[in-house]
Amino acid sequence: MDDISTDSLLIVLAVLICLSAFFSGTETAMMSLNRYRLRHLSQQGHKGASRAEQLLERPDRLIGLILIGNNIVNLAAASLATIVCQRWFGAWGPAVATGALTFIVLIFAEVTPKTLAALYPEKLAYPNSLVLRPLMTLFYPLVWLVNSISNALLSIVGVRPLHGDGDDLSADELRSVLNEASAMIPRRHREMLVSILDLEKVTVEDVMVPRNELYAIDINDDFKTMMKQLTHSPHSKVLLYRGNIDDVVGFLHLSDLLRLMTRDQEVSDKATLLREVREIYYVPEGTPLNVQLLKFQRAKERLGLVVDEYGDIQGLVSLEDILEEIVGDFTTGLQPAVSDEINRNEDGSFDVDASINIRDMNREMNWKFPTDGPKTLNGLVVETLEEIPAVHTRLTIGDYQIEVLEANESVVTTVRVIQLK
Incomplete structure (x- = not known):
């Protein structure tokens, strides 16, 4: 050169x-x-x-x-x-x-x-x-x-270049992607998408109406008492049982009752009423919500009774309960709004109905009480203390101090929650 x-x-x-x-x-x-x-x-x-x-x-x-x-x-x-x-x-x-x-x-x-x-x-x-x-x-x-x-x-050395891990995302990785996509996806939509992913981590027991809160009617009551309970029902579908809640008869749709009353002017006896009862759809306890959502769709059902391995009724789960896990609470529902069970005090503490569902409370208040054990705040307090506590008993769970305000021999009814951090 x-x-x-x-x-x-x-x-x-x-x-x-x-x-x-x-x-x-x-x-x-x-x-x-x-x-x-x-x-x-x-x-x-x-x-x-x-x-x-x-x-x-x-x-x-x-x-x-x-x-x-x-x-x-x-x-x-x-x-x-x-x-x-x-x-x-x-x-x-x-x-x-x-x-x-x-x-x-x-x-x-x-x-x-x-x-x-x-x-x-x-x-x-x-x-x-x-x-x-x-x-x-x-x-x-x-x-x-x-x-x-x-x-x-x-x-x-055992590496196959043509068979790498690929671009598939796990549920946790997709959840991270959604959480980091704040500039591209509105916060409300992002929360809904993450909630869909979380359905597999939540079971029907976490969202069901517990057994002791079910609105149900005993068909052994006299006919007038039954009709009065039906006409005052807060729900469009009422559970009927015979003597004991575990001996369920079925659901009665109030629309069917209205149709009978419109056609016959009045419903005269139990037999006429019971002919309108629909069969029960049973849901095994422990069923993940994503699985139950598909089962509701395939069975064309909206309500199911949750039963344990012995067939005993544990509560009631509805399609609405599952949808609320995705989109948040609706204006009406089988359970009262969480805010009705939580009252804020002037000193920043909160008086809470201890029967509240922990998941609902966490979501409403942005708290972080553990959800992998008992479903209610009462259950969490009792499990932590390993006994039914006396009034004014205090305990600390995570970043929260809890004081028992009201309790009886079998259950804690009201507590005061103070957030420490």
């Missing part, structure tokens, strides 16, 4: 450094792309995203191509820098070339383009894929050879 001017060599050297920056930045940009956004844009017909997605189908080939290109230009740049520096510094040329080129490549061909690519991957990856596609075709034999050797070495 003695007949080529130094100025020409410097121009070629500058071009090679730019090419090195191109390959370095492109590598970082392609590997930094959000694969889910990339897939979405590709499905929407974005040409740059489609090219990038095709290249990323075989990341081993893409990396091989980029590194081949980067090494070629870097070696060529090193050779030219050595020639130029020998002309300028004589015997010291190689040493000067090594130091100077290392600094220049590090700043202008590595750190700067890679930082830029990490910050704006789409702006670099999509247009740069226009260059990578023909380069992949041009250098394919060399890329195939390099990848074959590399993959063979990886297989020796």
